[in-house]
Amino acid sequence: MDNLFKGIHNINLDSKGRLGIPVTYRDHITGLLKGSMVITIDTEEKCLLLYPSGIWAKIQSKINELPSFNKNARRIQRLLVGHAEDIDVDSSGRILISKPLREYASLVKKIILIGQGDKFEIWDQNLWNQNVDKWRDEVTSNDDAEALSDISI
Numbered sequence: 312m313d314n315l316f317k318g319i320h321n322i323n324l325d326s327k328g329r330l331g332i333p334v335t336y337r338d339h340i341t342g343l344l345k346g347s348m349v350i351t352i353d354t355e356e357k358c359l360l361l362y363p364s365g366i367w368a369k370i371q372s373k374i375n376e377l378p379s380f381n382k383n384a385r386r387i388q389r390l391l392v393g394h395a396e397d398i399d400v401d402s403s404g405r406i407l408i409s410k411p412l413r414e415y416a417s418l419v420k421k422i423i424l425i426g427q428g429d430k431f432e433i434w435d436q437n438l439w440n441q442n443v444d445k446w447r448d449e450v451t452s453n454d455d456a457e458a459l460s461d462i463s464i
Contacts, residue, residue: 316426321436324422328413329405330433333424337404346400350408350433352415354390356442359408359416359433364397366429371395408433 320333332340340346349367353360362370374392377384398406408418421436
């Protein structure tokens, strides 16, 4: 995908649970992707993941190939695929987030939409701010540092 999602966007959720996709990505999503997206929960954090349908199809295929007798694989299958919902971007550039997903991520009004390359993460603003502070204070372990050593910033 040429247009990778990046940046942090402060967005308000409307009373019906709709979130406006930033204009920067709207044409790409409605044109190239035909407005077709998939939303699911993050299994490690209290946020949601928003994927273009084509990217999600590849991920779901890999998830489905995991051995069902493996406890972690079953957990991922149940949580990621089990919570996944197909959603379309409407003519106003909004997506409707279902009540169960909004409740999972504690989404009420002020939302953070953060680009993560081939997907967006959707966070409650307060929860995002708490995590950012925590992440800034964390020390990178030697194992993590070694895994990142090939990346120059």
